[in-house]
Every structure is written in C-alpha cells, then in structure tokens.
Amino acid sequence: xxxxxxxxLQQTEWPAFDxxxxxxxxxxxxxxxxxxxxxxxxxxxxxxxxxxDALSMVLDVPVEHLTTVWGHVSHLQAVADTPELRxxxxxxxxxxxxxTTRLGADERLYAKYKALAHGEAANSLSPTRKKVLSDAxxxxxxxxxxxxxxxxxxxxxxxxxxxxxxxxFGDHVLDATEAFVMMVSESELDGVPEDVKQAAxxxxxxxxLPDGQAAFKLSLKMPCYLPVxxxxxxxxxxxxxxxxxxTRASELGPAAWDNSALMQEMLAxxxxxxxxxxxxxxxxxxxxxxxxxxxxxVLKFVRDLVQRARPYGNRELAELQDFSAQHLGxxxxxxxxxxxxxxxxxxxxxxxxxxxxxxxxxxPRVLDxxxxxxxxxxxxxxxxxxxPVWHPSVRYFRLWRGERPVAAFYLDLHxxxxxxxxxxMSDARCRWRRPDGVLQDPVAHLVCNFAPPVGDQPxxxxxxxxxxxxxxxxxxxxxxxxxxxxxPVSGIAGVEGDATELPSQFMENFCWEWEVLQKLSxxxxxxxxxxxxxxxxxxxxxxxxxxxxxxxxCEFALFDMRLHAExxxxxxxxxxxxxxxxxVQPVLAPAFARYAxxxxxxxxxxxxxxxxxxxxxxxxxxxxxxxxxxxxxFDPAMGERFRSQILEVGxxxxxxxxxxxxxxxxxxxxxxLRHLGLGSASSA
Numbered sequence: 304x305x306x307x308x309x310x311x312l313q314q315t316e317w318p319a320f321d322x323x324x325x326x327x328x329x330x331x332x333x334x335x336x337x338x339x340x341x342x343x344x345x346x347x348x349x350x351x352x353x354x355x356d357a358l359s360m361v362l363d364v365p366v367e368h369l370t371t372v373w374g375h376v377s378h379l380q381a382v383a384d385t386p387e388l389r390x391x392x393x394x395x396x397x398x399x400x401x402x403t404t405r406l407g408a409d410e411r412l413y414a415k416y417k418a419l420a421h422g423e424a425a426n427s428l429s430p431t432r433k434k435v436l437s438d439a440x441x442x443x444x445x446x447x448x449x450x451x452x453x454x455x456x457x458x459x460x461x462x463x464x465x466x467x468x469x470x471x472f473g474d475h476v477l478d479a480t481e482a483f484v485m486m487v488s489e490s491e492l493d494g495v496p497e498d499v500k501q502a503a504x505x506x507x508x509x510x511x512l513p514d515g516q517a518a519f520k521l522s523l524k525m526p527c528y529l530p531v532x533x534x535x536x537x538x539x540x541x542x543x544x545x546x547x548x549x550t551r552a553s554e555l556g557p558a559a560w561d562n563s564a565l566m567q568e569m570l571a572x573x574x575x576x577x578x579x580x581x582x583x584x585x586x587x588x589x590x591x592x593x594x595x596x597x598x599x600x601v602l603k604f605v606r607d608l609v610q611r612a613r614p615y616g617n618r619e620l621a622e623l624q625d626f627s628a629q630h631l632g633x634x635x636x637x638x639x640x641x642x643x644x645x646x647x648x649x650x651x652x653x654x655x656x657x658x659x660x661x662x663x664x665x666x667p668r669v670l671d672x673x674x675x676x677x678x679x680x681x682x683x684x685x686x687x688x689x690x691p692v693w694h695p696s697v698r699y700f701r702l703w704r705g706e707r708p709v710a711a712f713y714l715d716l717h718x719x720x721x722x723x724x725x726x727x728m729s730d731a732r733c734r735w736r737r738p739d740g741v742l743q744d745p746v747a748h749l750v751c752n753f754a755p756p757v758g759d760q761p762x763x764x765x766x767x768x769x770x771x772x773x774x775x776x777x778x779x780x781x782x783x784x785x786x787x788x789x790x791p792v793s794g795i796a797g798v799e800g801d802a803t804e805l806p807s808q809f810m811e812n813f814c815w816e817w818e819v820l821q822k823l824s825x826x827x828x829x830x831x832x833x834x835x836x837x838x839x840x841x842x843x844x845x846x847x848x849x850x851x852x853x854x855x856x857c858e859f860a861l862f863d864m865r866l867h868a869e870x871x872x873x874x875x876x877x878x879x880x881x882x883x884x885x886x887v888q889p890v891l892a893p894a895f896a897r898y899a900x901x902x903x904x905x906x907x908x909x910x911x912x913x914x915x916x917x918x919x920x921x922x923x924x925x926x927x928x929x930x931x932x933x934x935x936x937f938d939p940a941m942g943e944r945f946r947s948q949i950l951e952v953g954x955x956x957x958x959x960x961x962x963x964x965x966x967x968x969x970x971x972x973x974x975x976l977r978h979l980g981l982g983s984a985s986s987a
Contacts (some may be wrong), residue, residue, distance in 0.1 A: 376392055431866070461575060473723065550895055877899065
C-alpha cells in the first residue's frame with residue numbers, strides 16, 4: 304500500500320515538485336525498492352514465462368516507477384540543492400545503486416532473456432523489440448551477469464563506490480563554485496556591462512568595502528564570470544577570477560573540496576571494472592555501446608582534427624598576441640587575458656561587440672522565435688501549461704500534434720544558488736506504451752544557467768547563450784518527438800553515446816540563419832529586430848578563432864580518452880593533462896590550471912571515455928544540416944524527413960542506419976570542416 308501523503312508516491316500527471324521535501328525521499332525510495340525487489344523475484348520465477356510482454360508487465364512497471372521517482376530526486380538535487388536534500392539523496396543512493404546493479408547482473412533474469420532470444424517467439428518480434436533484446440543481452444554482460452563469486456561481489460562494490468564518488472565529485476564542484484565570493488569596487492568593474500554590474504551590486508545587499516565604497520559581489524557562476532573575464536579592463540581582477548575558476552575543487556583550494564583523491568580512486572575503479580568484464584581498459588569497455596569501435600580509432604580521429612586545426616590555431620594566436628601588444632599594451636598575453644583581448648580584436652575587426660549583440664536577444668523574444676521554428680520544421684505546436692515547479696522562474700509547456708498533446712517540458716533557464724552550473728536536458732518521463740496499453744507521453748527537463756532578469760529588464764542572452772538554448776532543445780526534441788513505444792529505446796535511450804549529440808548540434812546551425820535571427824531578436828529598448836548589417840558582421844566573425852576553439856575541444860577529448868585508455872593513468876592525472884595540453888595547444892596552460900578537477904562531463908556526467916562524441920557527432924550533425932542547406936533551410940519536406948528518420952526512431956536502430964536513411968549515404972567530414980571555417984576534406 305503506497306503512502307499517498309508522500310508527493311513522490313502520488314502517480315499523477317505532474318510530479319508535485321513544489322511539495323517534495325527531503326523527508327519524503329527515504330520513505331518513498333524504501334517503498335519503491337521493496338516493490339521492485341519483489342517484482343524481480345517474481346519475474347525470475349517459474350510462473351513468468353520467457354516472454355517479452357510477460358516480463359515487461361511484471362518487471363518494467365515497478366522498475367520504471369522507481370527510476371522515474373529517483374530521477375525526480377536527482378533532478379531536484381541538481382537544480383534546488385540544500386544540505387538536507389543532499390543528505391537525503393546520499394542516504395538513498397547506495398540502495399538504489401545496489402538494486403540497479405543486482406537487476407543488471409541477475410543470472411536468473413539473464414537466463415530468461417537468453418531463452419527469449421533463442422526461442423521461436425523471438426522471430427516474431429518487431430525490429431524495435433529485437434533491438435531492445437539485443438541491447439539487453441549486451442547490457443547484462445556489461446552489468447556483470449556472467450561474473451561469479453568474488454568477482455561478482457567486487458563488481459557490485461565498484462558500482463556502489465563509483466556512484467558515491469561521482470556524486471561527491473559534483474558536490475565538490477558546486478560547493479567550491481558557490482563558496483567563492485569576491486567583493487570589488489565599481490572602478491574595478493570598468494568595462495563590464497551595466498546590467499552585470501547592477502546584479503553584482505544587488506547581490507552585495509548594500510555592503511560596503513573597508514574604505515567605505517559600495518561593494519559589488521562577484522561569483523564564479525557563468526552569468527557573472529564570463530562577462531567579467533571578457534570585458535573587465537582591470538587585469539588583476541581577471542587574473543583573480545580566472546585562477547579561482549581554474550583551481551576549483553583542486554589541491555590549490557580548500558582541502559574539503561579537493562577532487563584529486565576522488566579522481567584517482569574513480570579511475571582506478573573504472574580500470575578494475577573493465578578488467579573484471581574482460582576488457583583491457585575502461586576505454587574499450589566504454590566503446591562497446593558506441594559507434595566508434597576502438598580507442599585507437601578515436602585517438603586517430605581526434606589527432607587528425609588536431610592536425611587540421613593547428614595551422615589555423617597557430618595563426619589565430621599569433622594574430623591575438625600581435626594585436627594585444629600593439630593595441631592593449633599586453634606584451635605578455637596570458638590565459639586570463641585571452642577572452643578580453645579576443646573580444647577587443649573581434650570588435651576592431653568586425654565592428655561589433657558581443658554586448659551590442661546581446662541587447663537584441665531578450666529571453667521572451669528568443670523563446671518565441673525558437674518555438675515558432677520548431678513548430679514550422681517539425682509540425683508541432685508549443686503552448687504554455689500549468690504544473691507544479693521547484694522555483695518560481697521555472698515554466699512548463701506542452702507539445703501538441705493536431706488535436707492531442709504528445710509531450711511536455713519544464714524550462715529552467717536562470718542561474719541561482721543551489722543549482723549546478725552548465726546546461727543539460729534530462730528526462731522526467733519517457734514515451735512508453737505501458738503493458739496495460741496506456742501510452743505514456745514523454746516529459747523533458749531543459750536546464751540552462753543564463754543571467755536572470757535585473758529589475759524590470761528581461762534576461763538578455765548572448766549569442767552563445769542562444770546557441771546553448773538551441774542545443775539543449777535539440778536533445779529535448781530527440782526525447783520528446785520519438786514515436787518509439789518500447790521504453791529501452793524510446794527517445795535518446797538506446798542511442799549510441801557518440802551519436803546523442805547529433806540533434807543538439809544540428810539545431811545550433813539555425814542560430815546563424817538570417818530568417819531565424821530576425822524572429823529571435825528585438826532590441827531591449829527599441830524592440831527593433833537585429834539589423835542586417837550587424838548580422839552580416841556576426842556571420843563574418845562566425846569562424847573567429849575557430850581553430851583555437853576546435854583545439855580546445857580536441858584537448859578535452861584526447862585527455863579523456865587517454866585517461867581511460869592508458870594503464871595507471873589514475874596516478875598521473877595532472878601530468879597527463881599537461882602532456883595533452885603540450886601536444887595540442889600552441890601555448891601551454893598556466894601551471895596552476897586544474898580543469899580536470901571540475902570536469903563533470905567525465906567524472907560526474909556519464910561521458911567518461913566519451914567526450915570525443917561532441918566532435919564525432921559534429922560530423923553527423925554538420926552533414927545532416929548540409930541537406931537542409933541544399934534543399935532550403937525551412938523546407939517542410941526536409942524537416943519531416945529529419946523528424947521521421949532521426950528524431951522519431953530514437954534508439955530503435957543503430958545511429959548510422961538512421962543517418963543513412965536520412966542522408967542517403969554515410970557521413971562525410973567536409974561539412975563539419977566547412978561549418979567550422981577550416982576548409983574541406985575527402986570523405987571520412
């Protein structure tokens with residue numbers, strides 16, 4: 304009997320996010336785990352045959368309920384963290400991991416799936432369900448189902464400890480970020496946009512500096528950090544913020560948040576896990592469920608991109624150094640000067656600034672333009688709806704097709720205390736034809752960390768913010784527009800990890816189309832759309848320092864893959880980071896730089912030995928978008944084709960098959976290099 308007074312256990316259309324409290328977490332998870340354990344025992348017993356629907360009816364329903372509720376808890380801990388919620392999450396985490404590990408390694412359940420796969424009924428399964436079954440058998444092996452005795456026990460212990468370490472890693476990054484406070488005077492913020500200064504003054508709550516001047520409170524959250532590091536004339540201030548940001552959660556900061564030992568232990572455990580499962584390295588293990596077939600293939604791919612990008616990067620850096628010396632008086636350009644100097648060079652070369660462009664991208668106008676584009680391309684309608692939310696700034700929307708809603712999403716756009724940095728899409732619920740025949744519509748969380756409104760002025764987005772928003776909506780469309788009704792391959796589920804970025808990076812391209820930007824833009828004061836002349840200058844600057852940007856992406860990807868492909872790398876994380884930096888970059892990073900210590904994608908975000916996927920998927924997304932360029936960017940037939948062959952099929956077939964079904968051929972590298980302004984290449 305469920306406790307109906309617990310909002311986490313109320314099976315309503317919308318989770319009661321506004322009513323969920325830390326004290327609800329433990330009892331809800333206890334009850335759902337009890338049901339899931341009982342369902343597992345029933346499913347492996349003789350009364351349940353090795354039949355797809357029978358197993359789904361008995362097991363998938365309670366497991367999906369547990370997974371969904373745990374997702375609500377984890378989501379709240381990411382966007383509305385408190386010490387009490389963090390503790391409640393930490394208390395339940397080991398028990399959830401213990402069950403999911405047991406479920407994925409249960410020999411009896413594995414035997415039933417093998418019996419199903421080898422039985423006559425398997426021949427009558429749909430192609431989608433055959434893919435589900437194939438993935439399930441692979442995942443049982445990856446989940447330790449073929450391990451025995453001490454190896455099985457050790458595997459379970461590794462899963463438990465790895466989850467604890469990942470959570471602690473992310474908590475350290477958040478705590479180190481939020482703990483940093485810097486009070487400065489107004490004169491030190493000379494050059495910084497006025498709304499950023501106003502927000503800093505408001506955040507200082509009227510505090511004064513020791514000399515009696517008004518204090519302005521700075522933080523490491525991106526809506527504060529980025530404009531200060533980009534526009535502040537005061538060089539010591541840029542250095543202080545840069546150093547604080549690049550030493551977060553490292554041995555160069557407070558010991559309580561140092562992630563050094565956590566990374567070392569996490570990497571050692573990943574290596575041990577890989578060897579238990581019969582793989583030489585964790586990189587090999589990670590690639591089992593990806594498009595790339597070997598670490599060597601990935602390393603070759605990334606290093607090829609480095610070779611293509613390096614001549615451009617070398618030239619771009621030399622130009623920046625010359626400009627800085629001649630026009631800014633910076634004869635020794637340092638890492639903390641590069642964003643500032645780059646903005647000045649871009650202003651001189653292209654006659655506009657990022658701050659000028661930002662005045663045209665008010666949050667309401669950008670959202671309206673984005674929604675209209677999605678409606679045009681993919682034959683849906685987006686309407687505001689009502690649902691309980693975790694913060695007053697969060698909004699809820701429904702996607703309609705024809706006369707019925709087909710999906711929904713929560714939109715949480717603003718940075719605030721207690722919210723993890725970055726931007727992401729996560730599922731609140733997946734599309735699923737439940738065993739009772741009811742079709743469950745998908746629901747997404749779309750989360751960013753933009754500057755909140757200041758006073759009566761709406762939030763202003765940089766063009767990079769706009770690109771980020773389109774990126775996350777690409778993920779959201781992949782999740783929400785799926786037509787797959789089998790849970791394990793619905794939406795993004797079941798898609799190879801190095802192909803999941805295809806729809807998100809595809810959507811970024813629209814941020815450079817004149818017709819799109821006209822509908823996204825309205826000046827915050829005059830309401831005039833973005834001038835065509837300014838747009839042309841933005842397009843001219845599109846590839847500004849694209850070589851350096853690609854080298855940075857390659858540095859992260861190469862570091863991540865080497866970290867997981869080389870034995871004993873856990874003992875030399877920083878040394879490896881330094882080696883990769885020297886191999887890839889035209890100039891060495893500062894000796895104090897510790898980006899690995901806050902690299903959440905790799906240590907707390909599921910991208911371990913998979914960060915290369917951003918570049919890998921960029922090949923797919925650029926080639927896919929080139930089909931729109933050939934047919935007409937707003938061609939409805941091409942939009943329908945992309946929706947039906949990429950978005951709707953989810954993980955029901957291999958990503959390469961979906962790409963070929965859309966494009967008519969395998970992907971080529973040329974479009975990616977052209978979109979990055981780096982020339983072209985032969986087929987890859």
